[in-house]
Amino acid sequence: MDADAVLDIAGVGFGPANLALAIALDEMDSAGRAVTARFFEAQERFGWHRGMLIEGATMQVPFLKDLVTMRNPTSRFSFLSFLHTRGRIVDFANTKTFFPLRTEFHEYLAWAAEQFENRVSYRSEVIGIRSATGPGDVEAVDVSVRVGGRDEAPRTHRARNVVIAAGGRPRMPxxxxESERIWHSSRLLDGVQAIAGSKPSSFVVLGSGQSAAEAVDYLHCEFTDAQVHSVHSRYGYSVADDSSFTNSIFNPVAVDHHFAASESVRRSLHAYHANTNYSVVDEGLIRRLYQTSYLESVTGRRRLHVHKVSRLVEVTPVGERLRIVIEFLPDGSTTTVEADALVCATGYLRADPASLLGDLLPRCRRDGQGRLLLDRNRRVATDESVKCGIYVLGYGEHSHGLSETLLSLTAVRAGELAEVLTKELV
Ligand SMILES: Cc1cc2nc3c(=O)[nH]c(=O)nc-3n(C[C@H](O)[C@H](O)[C@H](O)COP(=O)(O)OP(=O)(O)OC[C@H]3O[C@@H](n4cnc5c(N)ncnc54)[C@H](O)[C@@H]3O)c2cc1C
Incomplete structure (x- = not known):
């Protein structure tokens, strides 16, 4: 480690959250408050949910909720600025939509990330964060980074602040x-590519949320002779509530309301509005799947099979394929399906930043349910010996509200944090 090179900020992860932070810091730099920041990203290059970049799938947020616009509409890192550089701004306007294709939004994010190459270390997984100053006051932290493969010795980077924005990790039943034939939805496109040559004729998709519905639709369209089985415990796919009043739960002020609220108010807000994000599907996609299903019932050529109120009871590899037993919960009857692959669209677990915090953890405060306690600025509350800042982005849904893990407030959150960090470092 270069002992002189103490970073002002070490960032864990370089997804949209820390990318937006890098931009906000850069724009504040230009305003004369320079800070040194380096971001460590486990992937070998920038990638935003690459395994789900299904052609034709669209964003769930309007482009105005890009990396910057809600904070700084004049930023050169806006989606519109990106479109302009690609010569597509007029054509995009003619699509008359606020919701870009996910592949195009990915291109936008990658374009923005490219402009920060000199501040990001890719293939760099953060494996631990420790006090750099021993058991006394913590003036800085040592961030331990595994570069490249598992065999290489970790490198250490010292920093005065750390911002953990590590996103979620796939949750399997x-x-x-996971295996070559059993994939989490985050690996959908890779998995498909690996078996496409063997002409798969049957798929099972587990789950009832947006990713599940997208996977069903994609497999049905892509493999025009294949049977596609959708298995979930609901009676039917439920619509994502993106109506205007409800959508204001993603306004910046909603974070203040949520943060100020009692635990019981927070819980009821979550319960009322979880259907903005969890286990819900875009209405247009539901309509399309239903029309497909209806059309097949008319023609008699059934390829889309929806197993409602059902669960998987057995998944057994048989040669190259899987034998999957599906139970219909109301009467316990079972159906057996031979499938080439099982896609588990079973969501994500938010990475708990505590797992990275090593000897700092006993100095961090927790709430009644054992979660790290955050202040409004998303700084982890610690005892007084910790002088450096440990911040998280995308973790505090319980304290800051439903928008925390999503893109709506990416720009605003990044701006708030950049403001706090630059003030502290002056
Ligand atoms: C298919 C899909 C589509 C989505 N679409 C939308 C949408 O349209 N609108 C919306 O609001 N939300 C959407 N989401 C929700 C999603 O959480 C956000 O889009 C967004 O990814 C959150 O950004 P993030 O930077 O917090 O996390 P992530 O995008 O998950 O980025 C975290 C990064 O940290 C890296 N990382 C993790 N651990 C480490 C480590 N220890 N060391 C180094 N690097 C690490 C990861 O490789 C990753 O690149 C979608 C989610 C999925 C799965």
């Missing part, structure tokens, strides 16, 4: 590990 209990007792069902």
């Amino acid at each position: 209990e007792g069902l590990p």
Whole structure:
């Protein structure tokens, strides 16, 4: 480690959250408050949910909620600025939509990330964060980074502040590990590519949320002779509530309301509005799937099979394929399906930043449910010996509200944090 090179900020992860922070810091730099920041990203290059970049899938947020616009509409890192550089701004306007294609938004994010190459270390997984100054006051932290493969010795970077924005990790059903034929939806496109040559004729998709519905639709369209089985415990796919009043739960002020509220008010807000994000599907996609299903019932050529109120009871590899037993919960009857692959669209677990915090953890405060306690600025509350800042982005849904893990407030959150960090470092 270069002992002189103490970073002002070390960032864990370089997804949209820390990318937006890098931009906000850069724009504040230009205003004369320079800070040194380096971001460590486990992937070998920038990538935003690459395994789900299904052609034709669209964003769930309007382009105005890009990396910057809600904070600084004049930023050169806006989606519109990106479109301009690609010569597509007029054509995009003619699509008359606020919701870009996910592939195009990915291109936008990658374009923005490219402009920060000199501040990002890719293939760099943060494996721990420790006090750099021993058991006394913590004036700085040592961020331990595994570069490249597992065999290489970790490198250490010292920093005065750390911002953990590590996103979520795929959640698989209990007792069902991933394999060549069993994929979490985050690996959908890679998995498909690996088996496409063997002409798959049957798929099972588990789950009832947006990713599940997208996977069903994609597999049905892509493999025009294949049977596609959708298995979920609901009676039907439910619509994502993106109506205007409800959508204001993603306004910046809603974070203040949520943060100020009692635990019981927070819980009821979450319960009322979880259907803006969890286990829900875009209405247009539901309509399309239903029309497909209806059309097939008319023609008699059924390829889309929706197993409602159902669960998987057995998944057994048989040669190259899987034998999957599906139980219909109301009467316990079962159906057996031979499938080439099982896609588990079973969501994500938010990475708990505590797992990275090593010897700092006993100095961090927790709430009644054992979660790290955050202040309004998303700084982890610690005892007084910790002088450096440990911040998280995308973790505090319980304290800051439903928008925390999503893109709506990416720009605003990044701006708030950049403001706090630059003030502290002056
Ligand atoms: C398919 C899909 C589509 C989505 N679409 C939308 C949408 O339209 N609108 C919306 O609001 N939300 C959407 N979401 C929700 C999603 O959480 C956000 O879009 C967004 O990814 C959050 O950004 P983030 O930077 O917090 O996390 P992530 O995008 O998950 O980025 C975290 C990064 O940290 C890296 N990382 C993790 N651990 C480490 C480590 N230890 N060391 C180094 N690097 C690490 C990861 O490789 C990753 O690149 C979608 C989610 C999925 C799965």
